[in-house]
Amino acid sequence: MxxxxxxxxxxxxxxxxxxxxxxxxxxxxxxxxxxxxxxxxxxxxxxxxxxxxxxxxxxxxxxxxxxxxxxxxxxxxxxxxxxxxxxxxxxxxxxxxxxxxxxxxxxxxxxxxxxxxxxxxxxxYYQKKEKKARLRVEELEEFADIIDNLHEALIVFDKDKNLRMVNKAARELNLKDDDKLGNINNLLDSVPRLKPIVEEVLALGETKKMIEVPEINGKNYVSNCVPLKEDDGEIQGVLQTFSDVTQLKKLQIELTKANNELDKAFALTLPNYKVENKLRSTPEYKDVFDSKTGNITITDKIADGGYRHVINALKVAADLHEKGVMNLVGIDKDVLVRAIIFHDIGKTQPNLEKGTVVNPCKIFEDGKNHAARSAEFAKNFYDQEEDLVSLIYYHHHKEEELPASFPGHLLPSFRLFKIIDGCSAGITRRDAVVSFDVQGTKVTIHEQNTHPMFNLTKTIDLFSGSWWSQALKNKD
Ligand SMILES: [Fe+2]
Ligand SMILES: [Fe+2]
CATH class of the missing domain: 3.10.580.10 (CBS-domain)
Known part of the structure; x- marks a missing residue:
């Protein structure tokens, strides 16, 4: 008020x-x-x-x-x-x-x-409000038994930072030496990173969710901090909960470790240190597109983006292989794997910092240029065969742009390679989650990511080149 x-x-x-x-x-x-x-x-x-x-x-x-x-x-x-x-x-x-x-x-x-x-x-007005606030505390106290037995640790303090409630789980956290109610500053001082969060919630009245708390007694916790407000919006205090995420954190670490090991295993497929070195030193960028100006803002730089892109493409290929796509006539696993390794070997990228606004058409080289360069390198330095060189040369061409001389028998591989390249770009640059279904000659791609434009499901027939979006899928 x-x-x-x-x-x-x-x-x-x-x-x-x-x-x-x-x-x-x-x-x-x-x-x-x-x-x-x-x-x-x-x-x-x-x-x-x-x-x-x-x-x-x-x-x-x-x-x-x-x-x-x-x-x-x-x-x-x-x-x-x-x-x-x-x-x-x-x-x-x-x-x-x-x-x-x-x-x-x-x-x-x-x-x-x-x-x-x-x-x-x-x-x-003030007396009425005080009376109401007292009633609120009494209301809370009515639920003290339930609150005390919650699995989640919970503390409540008023706008003057006086601790008003600590349940059993919170007491067991040992946030404070004893379970008597006292000044919140003592409690917050023992977990210093919480102090600014609590003070911010009190000042702004906005909920803070899933805050990672520094380790307490060897355990990991996430905390939610919710302002307690009067009907008129005035903040009366803060309710804070702590959830034990130790097991989850362990799983996360193990998953990251397993992923790193998988990466290392895939990296073994790279032919030599020069290829690995080139890929590791080619950055990729995450960005936000502004449709009004046509510019992009760089939101993150992936220093080893070229390497990550190839590793992710190999993972996508492994997934598709598992689904049986490599059993098709015209699809050669070995050719695809080598095409993935060499396809961007001739790519050159500008060096951009986070926050830079650029016109992508002007700052990035046309993909067809590095495709031609990569094909040349694959052919002359790594002695790759003609079919593979053609796949690399045309990997930034649309199907309708292919010349009449493009070998027809390569079309299924060409289509599949473009799927793999595109999905890997989504995973590497847009944190996409991609999964596939393979039915005969048809591959269905489910892509989910934060950019609504790329949240789609589409099916392509590798032999005919026809494709269907999710909405048209039933017509197939
Ligand atoms: Fe490329
Ligand atoms: Fe690529």
Whole structure:
């Protein structure tokens, strides 16, 4: 709740600083308020006169009175005035009222008076809220037994960071030396990385999910931090949970290890250190495309992208092999594997840093150029056969761009190679998850990734070249 929600912004009185005492009295009578705000010619606040100030002036002996007394003479001037902003929180107003003997506070925006806040509605609101907050804690306490027996560790603390609840699982975490409620700072100090998170949730009122917590007693935890809010949105505290993910973490490490070993095994298929070196030193980039400008923003640099691309392509080929696609006439496993290894060997990439915005058509070389170069290298340095050289040479051509001289018997391999190359690019550059179904001459590709444009399922007939998207698949 903010000051603007309970201030009086309609009936408060204002009067020019040069007004006489009669006018001040009339304004006070008109509004019924015990104060009147004093403004200058530009309507900016210059002071305040209370009923007491006015009575004091009127009570002076006639002889003492200055005939010319104006509002400016008896007002409390602006520099001595406490004011509030319409956006200030009520708690701030309560503090001002309790620390100063005042009953009304002017509310100003850019020095223009926009309202007057009275002590009575402010205190009424605050007391009601306190009562409600107490009820909330009591409500929570009703569930103490259930909360205490939750498998998840749970702690609750209020907006002043006082710890209000710790369940059994949280106590077992040994986050704190004892189970008595105390100041949250002690608790947070023992897990320093939590402190800024808790403070951020209190300040912004937004939930933080799946935060990795530093190891506690040799175990790994993730934490969720949820703000506890009043109906009006004001934050009353934070509820934090901890889930044990030790086993999950172990599995993750084992999976990464297994993946690395698989990579190493695939790397053994590379013919020599020059090929491996070339692939490892060719970067690939993750990017975001802006359809309005046609530019891309580099979001990540994969320093060994060429190597990762080939390894991923080999994994895709292994998957398709397992599904039986290499049993087809016209598909040669050995040719495909070598085509994968050599197809981008002649690729050259610009050196771009994260955050760079570029026009991809201008900065990246046309794929057909490196395809021709790679084919030349495969033929002349690695003595590869004609069919394989043709596959590499045309791997950036669309099928309709192939020359009449392209050998027809290579078309199934050409189509399959383009699937493998494209899927590997998705896995390497767009974190895609790809799976396949093979039925006879038809290969169905299921690709899922964060980019909606590439979230698709399509089927291609390797022999005829016909393809169907998911929506048309039933017509097949
Ligand atoms: Fe390529
Ligand atoms: Fe490629």
């Amino acid at each position: 903010q000051v603007k929600d309970i201030m009086d912004d309609e009936n408060f009185g204002t009067i020019i600083y040069k007004a006489g005492m009669n006018e001040v009295a009339e304004e006070m009578l008109r509004t019924g308020f015990s104060s009147v705000l004093i403004i200058d010619e530009k309507n900016k606040l210059t002071g305040i006169i209370s009923g007491y100030d006015l009575r004091k002036e009127i009570a002076k002996e006639e002889t003492e009175k200055d005939q010319e007394t104006t509002a400016a003479d008896i007002m409390t001037p602006r520099e001595k005035l406490l004011t509030l902003n319409p956006e200030s929180y009520i708690t701030e107003a309560v503090e001002l009222f309790s620390e100063n003997r005042i009953n009304q506070i002017p509310v100003v925006k850019d020095e223009y008076p926009v309202g007057l806040l009275n002590i009575r509605p402010t205190l009424d």
